[in-house]
Every structure is written in C-alpha cells, then in structure tokens.
Amino acid sequence: MQLHHSKHHAAYVNNLYIAEAKYAEALAKGDVTAQVSLQPALKFNGCGHINHTIFWTNLSPNGGGESQGELLETIKRDFGSFEKFKEKVTTTSVAVQGSRWGWLGYNKESNRLQVAACANQD
Secondary structure: OOHHOOOOOOOOHHHHHHOOOOOHHHHHHOOOHHHHHHHHHHHHHHHHHHHHHHHHHHHHOOOOOOOHHHHHHHHHHHOOOOOHHHHHHHHHHHHOOOOOOOOEEEEEOOOOEEEOOOOOOO
C-alpha cells in the first residue's frame, strides 16, 4: 500500500498539478484549443486523485467482512444476500479495463442500491 500511495496516487496528484498549471496558462492566454485539449488530463488525474482519496479514507485495520445494520438489510433486500452483492461488485468492477473501480450508490428513481462502474476514473 505504501508503494501504491507514494507512486501510483502521487502520479495522479503530480499530473493533476501539471495539467492545472497548463490550464491556467491557457485560460490567461484565451487559448480555447489548449483548454479543450487539457480536459482529458484534468478529468483522468483529478478523478484518479479523488477516487484514491476515498479509497485511503475507507481503509481500516479492523475493516472488511459483512456489512451490518440497516446497510446489510438494504443490501439483502436489493441484491438477495451479501454474497450476491459481493459477486455483483466483483463482476461489475472486473469488467472495467484498467482502473476497476466499482461503486455502490443509491438510485433515487428506483429507491434501491445500485452497483456501477465507469471507465478509467470517470
């Protein structure tokens, strides 16, 4: 995890700073072409930084295992069981080439939990 933090996550942060500096320069010059061309780097590195920040915050030496309380009951309601939920997260995340980020969210329209994944860091 130290290597992941000091190399991988650090690269997102450093590349984000570089892209932000270039973007500020493009804004100052009114260079719309450069502003547009920097959007992918801002999004990729910015989202990589945000995702990793969430990841580090969620790590715990006492973490893991089955959810508890209301979350567990909602997982069981929406996925059938905690095991089926884990399978859904795994299959959804593994299908994403590269980052393999998987997210559990609440869909307000269906009033249910939902697993989602996006390409890269999107």
